[in-house]
Amino acid sequence: MSSTPSNNRQRACIVVAGDIGRSPRMQYHATSLVNDNYNVDIIGYMESKPMDVLLTDRQHYRIHELSEVPVTNFPPKLKYAFKAIWQSLSLVIALLSIQRPQFLLVQNPPAVPTLFICYLYCKLMRTKFVIDWHNYSYSILALSANENSLIVRLAKWIEKKFGAKADSHLCVTNAMKEDLETNWGIESAVVLYDRPPLQFKPIDLNAKHDLFVKLSVEYPEFLSEDSDDDEFVESTVFTRKLSNGTVQWKxxxxxxxxxxxxxTADEDFGILLKALEEYENAANQENSAYPDLICVITGKGPQKDEYIQKIAAFDWNKVTVVTPWLLIEDYPKVLASADLGVCLHWSSSGLDLPMKVVDMFGCGLPVCAINFKCLDELVVHEKNGFIFENYKELADQLKFWFAHFNNNIAVEQTKEKFQRRINEFQSLRWKENWQKNALPVFKSLS
Known part of the structure; x- marks a missing residue:
């Protein structure tokens, strides 16, 4: 971190009208700005724990927590209006509590009420207004409402009207840059691809074993059923540690x-469950060809309880599903310890890319990803991973990858091919990518 005295630094504000802890890109922006001589105010919700440095370094980071919207029994339209008013007031209060920044960086979506409030604040305070376009709010709303409904049309108007008033724009894909230019009249957007920070990296077998031991305390699926044996002192379902300290795969x-x-609605996990059912059936028919499979699905969200109930209803012999909420420091280790990743994210606009694949590639993990419009800006089928259109294709990919597990020449050759491309991806990390593409945008505003 820069040693520049705090009072000689410039100021920046980052607005996350969502959970800060589940907004990694905005947290990475914050750490990058601090490293480049800014003090950063971060405005957002604190539903889950953000990065430790944002909480412990009070000299350079200040988090301003937004008030949660109270639960009401209003009808849907009135509830939406109440939520917008509440969030507007909460955001205004937070903005008025900070020192005037050189620029304000806002994550979009959500656009309502964020873009209007942030634009108005920047206009009054003579602060530069920057939008980081991750997706479009109106396209997400259209998942649960008719595209021609008043709410969706109003959201699109607000997003387009006030989005175009920003002084500078960042976006996550080249496809989005082109769409902003063609359909929104925004010609200055700079593409800042997501890249993994250094904590997303491969780990050795000892670190994997330690992780499995840690997880087994809370999740019995990772426990070993081995009986006591003088040859080893510690065992998990995947690994064992010998008395001489050597760790081995079982x-x-x-x-x-x-x-x-x-x-959320933009990820249909029914596809994964159907694919796992296909794998279960194949493994039961050819028991010697396929290993047992433990599927770890991490995260929090509105549809989690619904899917947990569906998972509990399955009576599977070969497949086990675990749904933990992982600590920030454990999530990269889980990715680095896995044999294969699955991404069910499809873009409501067709213009953003899944950060979870970025994280997986950072950890050296090959991935199966559901196809959508611009996915090939990240995943290229059979070059650095697999792309699937439906659960049948995903099931075929799972069966190919795990057939004759760790003793399949075709799979090993595919792994080597994927790994070469993934290694190339890993060579450009967030820090260097941000300095090359985002930093010039912020410097031009100071």
Whole structure:
């Protein structure tokens, strides 16, 4: 971190009209800005724990927590209006509590009421207004409402009207840059691809074993059923530690599949469950060909309880599903310990990319990802991962990957091919990518 005295630094404000802890890109913006001689105010909700440095370094970071919207029994339209008014007042109060920043960086979505409030604040305070476009609010609303409904049309108007008034724009894909230019009249957007920070990296077998031991305390699926044996002192379902300290994979260990989700409408986990059912059936028919499979699905969100009930109803012999909420420091380790990742995120606009795949690639983990419009800006089928259109294709990919587990020449050759491309991806990390693409935008505003 820069040693510049705090009172000689410039000021920036980051607005996350969502959970700060589940907004990694905005947290990375904050740490990058602090490293480049800014003090940063962060405005958002505190539903889950953000990065430790944002909480412990009070000299350079200040978090201003937004008030949760009270639960009401209003009809849907009135509830939406009440929520917008509440969030507007909460955001205004937070903005008035900070020192005037050189610029304000806001995450979009959500656009309502964020873009209007932030634009108005910047206009009054003569602060530069920057939007980081992750997706479009109106396209997300259209998942649960008719695209021609008043709410969706109003959200689109607000998003387009006040989005175009920003002084500078960042966005997550080249496809979004082109769409902003063609359909929104925004010609200056700079593409800042998500890249993993250094904590998303491969780990050695000892670190994997330690993680499995830690997880087994809370999740019995990771426990070993081995009886006491003088040859080893510690055992999990995947690994064992010998008395001389050496850690080994178990010969007949399960495969480890991992996925992460916010359990929202833009991720249909029914596809994964159907694919796992296909795998279960194939494994029961050819027991010697397929290993047991432990599928770890991480994350929090509105549809989690619904899917947990569906998972509990399955009577599977070969497949086990675990749905933990992982600590920030454990999530990268789980990705680095898995054999294969699955991404069910599809973009409501077709213009954003799943950060979870970025994290997986950072950890050296190959991935199966559901296809949508611009996914090939990140995942190229059979070059650095697999792309699937439906649960049948995903099931075929799972069966290919885990057939004759760890003793399949075709799979090993595919892994090597994928790994070469993933290694190239890992060579450009967040820090260097941010300095090359985002920093010039912020410097031009100071």
């Amino acid at each position: 010969e007949n260990r399960p495969g480890l599949l991992v996925s992460s989700t916010s359990w």
